[in-house]
Amino acid sequence: MKGAYRTRQQDELLDYLKQTPGAHYTAAQIREHFAHQEKSIGTATIYRQLERFVEDGTVRKYLLDTGDSACYEYVAQKELCASHFHCKCEKCGRLIHLECDELKQIQSHLLTAHGFAWNSGKTVFYGVCDQCRKQI
Amino acid sequence: MKGAYRTRQQDELLDYLKQTPGAHYTAAQIREHFAHQEKSIGTATIYRQLERFVEDGTVRKYLLDTGDSACYEYVAQKELCASHFHCKCEKCGRLIHLECDELKQIQSHLLTAHGFAWNSGKTVFYGVCDQCRKQI
DNA sequence: TTGCGTGCAAAGGTTTTGCATGGCA
DNA sequence: TGCCATGCAAAACCTTTGCACGCAA
Numbered sequence: 168m169k170g171a172y173r174t175r176q177q178d179e180l181l182d183y184l185k186q187t188p189g190a191h192y193t194a195a196q197i198r199e200h201f202a203h204q205e206k207s208i209g210t211a212t213i214y215r216q217l218e219r220f221v222e223d224g225t226v227r228k229y230l231l232d233t234g235d236s237a238c239y240e241y242v243a244q245k246e247l248c249a250s251h252f253h254c255k256c257e258k259c260g261r262l263i264h265l266e267c268d269e270l271k272q273i274q275s276h277l278l279t280a281h282g283f284a285w286n287s288g289k290t291v292f293y294g295v296c297d298q299c300r301k302q303i
Numbered sequence: 304m305k306g307a308y309r310t311r312q313q314d315e316l317l318d319y320l321k322q323t324p325g326a327h328y329t330a331a332q333i334r335e336h337f338a339h340q341e342k343s344i345g346t347a348t349i350y351r352q353l354e355r356f357v358e359d360g361t362v363r364k365y366l367l368d369t370g371d372s373a374c375y376e377y378v379a380q381k382e383l384c385a386s387h388f389h390c391k392c393e394k395c396g397r398l399i400h401l402e403c404d405e406l407k408q409i410q411s412h413l414l415t416a417h418g419f420a421w422n423s424g425k426t427v428f429y430g431v432c433d434q435c436r437k438q439i
Numbered sequence: 440t441t442g443c444g445t446g447c448a449a450a451g452g453t454t455t456t457g458c459a460t461g462g463c464a
Numbered sequence: 465t466g467c468c469a470t471g472c473a474a475a476a477c478c479t480t481t482g483c484a485c486g487c488a489a
Binding site for chain 3: 307308309310311329330331346347350351371372373
């Protein structure tokens with residue numbers, strides 16, 4: 168059965184992600200973090216736990232580019248999971264977390280008007296950010 | 304300099320993608336296709352050419368899941384794709400082209416309120432389409 | 440004690456890179 | 465002829481899996 172036991176690794180991993188809501192980490196970054204701690208966590212365990220958290224809705228997973236690894240991010244309030252959106256700047260590569268009520272409304276619009284159940288956690292908006300637009 | 308020369312591989316690759324607009328292929332599928340042709344195309348070349356096409360806007364690239372390979376799809380009318388939106392179904396892989404005024408309003412909202420110039424041609428909304436939702 | 444979780448190492452994939460060769464202009 | 469593109473093989477990565485051991489309940 169799944170999630171039957173609670174382990175040290177499970178707790179430490181989730182605690183780490185909770186520390187900085189909104190921040191995103193790759194599996195490698197997480198492993199690196201715990202490598203410097205008293206007790207490290209095996210790579211396989213990191214992936215297996217993250218997979219559970221994602222399934223559970225506690226953590227969000229998204230892909231940026233091929234070759235890059237997936238990013239994982241703690242979801243502060245599950246019910247508000249769609250509370251922010253990801254914008255990736257094509258110039259500087261920066262990932263922007265955007266709070267936007269207007270975008271939230273789009274989700275229900277896409278569903279009711281177009282029948283499309285949008286997975287906003289997985290979607291990344293590409294474009295050019297404020298700073299980079301000024302430089303051009 | 305980039306794209307200075309025009310080669311057989313370049314032409315054949317683009318012709319293949321053009322044959323079926325709206326269909327998406329992985330690099331592996333493309334290589335497999337040409338393996339059965341008179342002249343095959345090396346894997347590295349496929350990736351290098353696809354990268355160019357994507358940069359050029361001729362081909363769109365999608366990431367569906369980790370571990371899965373990226374998908375590539377020919378863009379029929381480059382100029383038209385800037386004006387509408389793309390939804391990719393995570394179940395059936397279908398790409399839906401969407402005309403939507405609400406989304407256009409969001410686009411200008413992102414620019415004026417958040418300073419983010421959203422490139423709708425490159426952005427893909429992930430989710431589950433109408434047909435696939437019914438099947439579940 | 441039971442059986443799930445962990446960690447290591449190896450496997451499995453995809454994508455990238457180095458380098459000599461081929462081919463376009 | 466000059467240089468870019470190609471192809472092969474190897475490398476580099478990320479992620480998953482098998483298996484024995486550890487640990488929670």
